[in-house]
Structure formats: C-alpha cells, structure tokens
Amino acid sequence: MRVLLLAGxxxxxxxxxxxxxxxxxxxTASLAGATRAPAGxxxxxxxxxFGGAEGLANWLRAEAAGAVIDATHxxxxxxxxNAARASAAVGVPRLKLLRPAWPLRAGWRxxxxxxxxxxxxxxxxxxxxxxxxxxxxxxxxxxxxxWLRSIEPVDLPGQFEPILARPxxxxxxxxxxxxxxxxTHLVSKNSGGDPAKLDAAESLAVSVLxxxxxxxxxxxxxxxxxxxxxxxxxxxxxxxxxxxxxx
Ligand code: NAP
Numbered sequence: 502m503r504v505l506l507l508a509g510x511x512x513x514x515x516x517x518x519x520x521x522x523x524x525x526x527x528x529t530a531s532l533a534g535a536t537r538a539p540a541g542x543x544x545x546x547x548x549x550x551f552g553g554a555e556g557l558a559n560w561l562r563a564e565a566a567g568a569v570i571d572a573t574h575x576x577x578x579x580x581x582x583n584a585a586r587a588s589a590a591v592g593v594p595r596l597k598l599l600r601p602a603w604p605l606r607a608g609w610r611x612x613x614x615x616x617x618x619x620x621x622x623x624x625x626x627x628x629x630x631x632x633x634x635x636x637x638x639x640x641x642x643x644x645x646x647x648w649l650r651s652i653e654p655v656d657l658p659g660q661f662e663p664i665l666a667r668p669x670x671x672x673x674x675x676x677x678x679x680x681x682x683x684x685t686h687l688v689s690k691n692s693g694g695d696p697a698k699l700d701a702a703e704s705l706a707v708s709v710l711x712x713x714x715x716x717x718x719x720x721x722x723x724x725x726x727x728x729x730x731x732x733x734x735x736x737x738x739x740x741x742x743x744x745x746x747x748x
Pocket of ligand 1: 507508509533548578
C-alpha cells in the first residue's frame with residue numbers, strides 16, 4: 502500500500518521511521534521545502550507544494566496512494582484543509598496526527614492570531630518570538646524590541662534580531678537566553694510538544710502570549726506516531742482481507 506506522509510514535524514519523522522519498517526507499505530514523506538537541510542527521514546522524500554487540493558488529488562491518483570497521514574504542524578491549516586479535500590475527492594483514507602495542545606496555564610494571555618499578540622504587547626516590551634518566521638504582524642510595534650527564533654535565516658527589519666537555533670531546547674538554556682536578553686514577553690503558538698520555553702518563562706515571570714489553535718478538518722485524529730502506525734497496520738490488514746475475500 503502506498504502511503505503519503507505529509508511531514509514537517511518531529512512526529513512525522515517518527516511515523517516515517519515506523520512506516521519504513523512496516524511490511525506491505527511503501528511510503529513517501531512530503532515537505533513544503535521551507536527548511537533547506539531537513540532532518541533525516543527513513544522513507545523517500547518529495548519536496549514542495551502540490552498545487553492546492555486539486556494538485557494533491559492528482560498526485561494521489563497518479564501514485565495510486567492508499568492512505569494519507571497528515572502529520573503537518575498544528576498551525577499548517579492550509580495543508581490540512583487541502584489534505585482533507587483531496588483525500589475525500591479521491592476516496593483515499595486520511596488520518597490527522599495532531600500533537601496535544603499545551604493546557605492553559607495561569608497568567609497566559611490567549612490570543613486568536615499573531616496580529617492580536619502584536620496588539621497586546623505593552624510599550625517597551627522585550628519580546629522573544631517563537632511563533633515561526635512571520636515577523637510582519639509585529640513590524641509596526643517600533644516601540645518594542647524583538648528576538649525572532651527560527652531554524653532558517655529570515656530577513657528582518659531594524660527592531661528585530663535573529664536567533665538561529667534548531668529544537669529541542671533545554672529549559673536551563675531557555676532560562677539563560679531569556680535572562681541574557683532581558684525578555685519580558687514570550688510569543689508562542691499553541692503547538693504543543695516540549696514545554697521548556699513555557700517552563701522557563703513561568704520560572705522568570707515572563708508574560709506569555711499564546712496564539713490559540715484552530716480546529717482540524719473533520720475526520721479521524723490521533724495524538725501520537727504510534728497510533729498513526731496502528732491505523733496504517735489496520736488499513737493494510739483490512740485491504741489484504743478484502744483482497745483475500747474477493748479472490
Ligand atoms: P500551510 O500554510 O498549511 O501550507 C501552505 C502551503 O505549503 C500548502 O498549501 C502547500 O502548498 C505547502 N505545504 C505545506 N506543507 C506541505 C507538505 N508537508 N508537503 C508539501 N507541501 C506542503 O503550511 P505552513 O504553516 O506554511 O507549514 C509548512 C510546513 O512547515 C509544513 O510541513 C508544516 O508541518 C511545517 N511547520 C509549520 C509550522 C507552523 O507554525 N505553521 C511550524 C513548524 C513546522 P500547495 O497548496 O501548493 O500544495
């Protein structure tokens with residue numbers, strides 16, 4: 502069975518490793534192409550957009566895909582919606598792998614968007630942006646200072662300074678970083694996963710602006726790579742039973 506794994510997360514790499522070891526499964530992992538040197542995947546990799554839901558549907562047909570695992574980031578909403586539409590159009594089973602969101606902590610300010618986070622910052626804030634490469638919503642806040650953490654270099658205007666780093670980050674290092682830069686505010690999407698930066702912010706009484714997640718497309722959702730692999734195993738088994746039954 503051909504499986505398309507929509508990737509770009511730590512969990513996707515774990516799923517790829519599991520799929521590589523599954524008999525009867527031939528998987529391809531797909532990346533958007535944002536990271537120039539992606540960390541290793543145990544299955545063949547394709548890179549770049551498909552050309553919307555229609556392009557993805559064409560890819561699924563051309564490759565005779567039997568399943569789609571959408572293990573993209575919880576905030577990769579466009580890809581998730583395209584995967585849902587394309588799989589439904591082609592009639593290919595799709596599973597969303599979504600790591601659990603961080604539970605709300607006392608003192609967090611939950612916002613709906615990066616624009617709202619930018620709006621909420623007080624004058625003079627010293628802000629660690631860990632919300633991805635999108636600095637634009639904060640550009641008008643020339644009364645604040647920003648440190649933007651990213652894996653790849655980003656072209657930034659004057660009030661921003663880059664921090665190039667690849668996760669995971671240890672809590673002690675997060676504390677040291679926030680102390681050294683005199684950070685007063687942390688901006689994060691509610692991606693879930695390693696809470697080191699949140700623990701560090703809490704221990705230093707740094708204010709947290711947390712961007713809430715949207716709901717995933719309707720359909721089956723699991724929270725771990727193990728559950729995603731179990732779903733594939735069940736699918737392979739039901740297909741081979743179907744073939745045996747039909748023979
Ligand atoms: P997005 O806004 O949902 O998707 C934008 C477009 O990028 C999609 O329409 C699709 O292009 C292409 N794309 C996205 N993921 C793809 C994949 N795995 N394989 C092939 N094409 C893909 O996505 P995003 O938020 O820019 O995220 C892009 C990638 O970075 C994803 O793989 C995601 O897992 C990863 N990532 C995102 C975040 C985040 O905060 N958003 C954080 C960490 C990692 P077409 O329409 O042309 O197919």
